[in-house]
Amino acid sequence: MDTSKDADADAVKQRQPQPRRRSYNKKNSEGQEDDESNSPVEQLVANGWSREKAIMADKIFLCSCVVVEGRVHATNKLCLCGKLVATEGLECGGNFTLCGKLGCWGKPIVVKNMIVMTQGVIYGDMMATAGVYIHGECSVKGTLTVTGPLKIKGSLRCSVLNLTGPITVYKGPGIFTSSGGRINGTDITPTNVIRAVPKNEDDNRVGEAD
Numbered sequence: 001m002d003t004s005k006d007a008d009a010d011a012v013k014q015r016q017p018q019p020r021r022r023s024y025n026k027k028n029s030e031g032q033e034d035d036e037s038n039s040p041v042e043q044l045v046a047n048g049w050s051r052e053k054a055i056m057a058d059k060i061f062l063c064s065c066v067v068v069e070g071r072v073h074a075t076n077k078l079c080l081c082g083k084l085v086a087t088e089g090l091e092c093g094g095n096f097t098l099c100g101k102l103g104c105w106g107k108p109i110v111v112k113n114m115i116v117m118t119q120g121v122i123y124g125d126m127m128a129t130a131g132v133y134i135h136g137e138c139s140v141k142g143t144l145t146v147t148g149p150l151k152i153k154g155s156l157r158c159s160v161l162n163l164t165g166p167i168t169v170y171k172g173p174g175i176f177t178s179s180g181g182r183i184n185g186t187d188i189t190p191t192n193v194i195r196a197v198p199k200n201e202d203d204n205r206v207g208e209a210d
Contacts, residue, residue: 040105041067044085054088071107078111098122098138113148131165132156143181150175167193 044067045051054070059077062084071088072078078092082100089107096111098120109126118136126140131148140158148165150156154172161181169175175193182188 041069041085041087049083049085161188161193 049065060074067085076094092111103123116138125142127145143160144158145162153170
């Protein structure tokens, strides 16, 4: 098994779990039994990922490469530094701090505040119910829905952006959408959305949830 960095570089990409083969001893063309361990989860584990069951806690800290067979639910804080796959979605009732990659294979990702430090990549649709604070680069390979402020010191790239709240870009390239979206009830086309910062604005607040 290839365990190089390239082997699982995009392992957190959104994908639908493949159906498992039947449990009876089915022979292949060479007369050998079919391998029952070719599911996406088993492939990640074979590449060195840690495997966990559903995680529910007040505060959760995850690092390295982890695949969770179930849902990740943090009632207060969740910090991800590394790569995470959660097969049944992710939910955080407080601050979700991301420095790495997250994929939930089509399942919901719902947090209160998202704080991205340095670099974060999310595969799938995500909802932030209070606000998003980016200090670096953030990429969402899906629809990002934000209710509340969007504050950026760097860049945000997403397929679709649906926002209800103010936008502030302190510095950096700004916001790029590949398929448009809606900002405060107004449709936007695929474009680069930049909002200037008042000179008296305190850019130290970027990366901190109100």
